[in-house]
């Protein structure tokens with residue numbers, strides 16, 4: 334299980350819009366980690382699943398929204414590595430299932446819906462005890478898979494080949510992926526997190542805490558760029574959609590509207606604003622998330638090519 338250390342390719346984005354500013358942009362294709370457990374979710378699950386196996390658990394339980402990449406990844410990982418999986422989903426059941434939950438269900442995940450108010454209390458000990466009464470013993474993965482073992486997995490995203498870059502940029506939900514990247518660089522380079530939620534500045538404290546818990550060191554070579562949330566989590570506008578479609582047409586690479594589309598839009602915008610020095614090399618992390626596109630198109634009317 335997870336014997337091999339996966340190393341994903343890096344490609345150069347050739348685009349006259351950015352070449353005009355004298356900077357080089359590269360994309361790390363973490364979307365190619367695994368055909369089914371894509372992107373940073375693969376990294377975040379790796380050491381959790383090894384831990385679950387070592388401790389003798391047979392069932393994984395986790396939480397998420399109805400379109401969650403994490404839920405989708407846990408269902409696949411459960412199937413691939415022979416765990417039962419339980420997904421506690423926020424909100425009411427909607428039939429037919431959306432593509433994310435349909436695939437999770439086909440992969441054997443037992444879906445269980447709870448109200449939004451219960452969902453807010455989902456980490457309370459009483460709530461967890463009740464889940465144990467209902468489902469038996471399970472290995473608990475937090476929402477979004479954000480824990481120390483996830484940070485550890487994300488320290489494996491970058492390899493020594495990435496030494497040539499000046500800036501590393503990554504989308505942030507919980508910030509665990511960014512924390513792993515920052516830890517692995519040990520103060521080298523500039524690392525920029527792009528929160529996909531509104532008022533994402535609070536993530537500074539969350540990420541600092543993750544860094545302290547994981548490596549007991551706070552680095553100062555990183556920051557958050559909070560201007561590219563497009564109104565909040567899973568919110569979008571037509572500029573974002575046309576950017577994603579143009580990027581795909583030009584580079585034959587699919588971005589998703591929740592995370593990587595916002596990240597690349599933000600990087601392009603910053604390059605055009607002259608925020609990177611000519612000659613600098615920027616590495617953007619493609620964290621995957623492409624499973625969500627089918628559901629996004631179904632919900633909002635085939636906006637993405």
Ligand SMILES: *Cc1c(COP(=O)(O)O)cnc(C)c1O
Nearest residue numbers: 506507508509510592620621622
């Ligand atoms: C979950 C996810 C993220 C956010 O990762 P965090 O570790 O929670 O910050 C970024 N990109 C994609 C595609 C994701 O699915």
